[in-house]
Amino acid sequence: MAKFLVTGGAGFIGSTFCDSALAQGHQVLCFDNFETGDEFFLNDAKKTQAFSFVKGDIREFDTLKDTFQKFKPDWVVHFAANADVRRGLERPRRDLDYNTIGTWNVVESARLSGCQNVMFSSTGSAYGEPKVFPTPETCPCPEQTSLYGASKSAGEGIISAYCHGYNLNAVVFRFVSILGPRYTHGHVFDFIQKLRKNKNELEVLGNGKQLKSYLHISDLMRGLWVLINLNPKGYNVYNIGHDDALTVDRSISYIIDELKLKPELKYTGGERGWIGDSPRIQLECSKLKKLGWGTEYSLEQGVRDTVRYLIKNEFLLDRA
């Protein structure tokens, strides 16, 4: 039994992680500002004695530090972030505040409380627009193309320096986009939103040919636990994603099939959906696979699962 402090623990991925930790008999403290997370996702967790939560923001160092001091976690599992990649340019300080400074606040709080193990959800966007596909962890020094990728990459750097300087142990995962139950933002969400407003027409950002890898939340969870259970020393980076990739067009075909709609597709054009969008994301995950991990869900299942979940929990679409 270990104690996990989960930042962003009320979000899509964080709350699923809380549930999986509780199911294994661990003690869990969820730290979340409930900005994009939702108490609804904690309904199961809240039934467990071993679960507690603090409403707090990782941008507030003192609150975070106090929470660490009181809970004394063995692990901090750090999901809290500004995950709105697309709108970075509208509010250019946001990624810095949440993802870079926020990550410093988290590891500094960990250090001060004596917590020695950190798991960090980084992103394939930290590779910018790589020239090598699938992209390995050791690809050439990337050039950042989005404030989001830059801020997460900066978070990685801080964690790495902490590992070297203060003997923390860290596992950094570079995630592709995650699909499945509790999914609340991203292209599937956006497309369904648009189709609720107009079922006959669907605006598609870019040319529909952007090729991206995704991963089902269930496959992600198994990957995270492989490394948490191994608890490797020092600083460790792993890509995590599916070998398969979907074009936006193929993804749309599954979505509209689930919804039984046949909208006319209107492309905004260009190979990027927005400035800083990576036209292709596909990660080389053999480093993680060597530890016995593999995917169980196809990307088609991932997209269809997501659509079905959102249809069943329509209030998530309403509140956005």
Place this chain on the structure above:
Amino acid sequence: MAKFLVTGGAGFIGSTFCDSALAQGHQVLCFDNFETGDEFFLNDAKKTQAFSFVKGDIREFDTLKDTFQKFKPDWVVHFAANADVRRGLERPRRDLDYNTIGTWNVVESARLSGCQNVMFSSTGSAYGEPKVFPTPETCPCPEQTSLYGASKSAGEGIISAYCHGYNLNAVVFRFVSILGPRYTHGHVFDFIQKLRKNKNELEVLGNGKQLKSYLHISDLMRGLWVLINLNPKGYNVYNIGHDDALTVDRSISYIIDELKLKPELKYTGGERGWIGDSPRIQLECSKLKKLGWGTEYSLEQGVRDTVRYLIKNEFLLDRA
């Protein structure tokens, strides 16, 4: 004639840059908090009509923003930083504040004022402990080993995302350690300080075998101007350093020869001088050389020039 806003413009490198810009007939505004910089270094600059300075700190966004708004620079040449690599672990928020958030403050101020050209002094330390020597700009995705390297790398990422998102143009230089007149911190400075206290014994951090490339300030200046004059569009990264490298021991031999001393050397041991110290720094600079740049000073000249300058300006040693 162009307008240059130089952050850290009263420092070793910054003030030399101000002088070189003024000598070419440009208009220069120096922005410095005079924490490590010194008005003494601005004595020549202050004689020129085209020069002005603002005492301000890059951590204060509003001051910086106002300075940009009033001066309306064509270029911001961003040197201001916490350059105390070694003490990062004693004050772990310092590199984040000065080098990451400070750099965001600089590029955001540039953007808001309509300034489209940025030069940024990054560092070879951003490569952490690379496996390839000499290290090219495209070496494998580095692992940060110091808070300093992490914070400068994060600054690079922010600038890069700004170039992609807001059409800024940037030239990022990854510097080795710079030597020459106005040098006020680093190993030559530290050794002379120690020898003033005790000329018979010299404590050496590490085993004396750390192998590092340096560069004379005069060679650095010519390199910076090659790129500023070319004014390339988008985001551009260049290593800048000497092909030769010095062990700490060889460097000491030049220093004590200049000082005419023969101290006994006491090594603290280990291949790193301190945690986060890169035991070897040597940058592959062919990208810059292809543009016609090359070094004129040997590393021996660099070290000897530095020692002579410090002997002549002993007050710099006193104030530290």
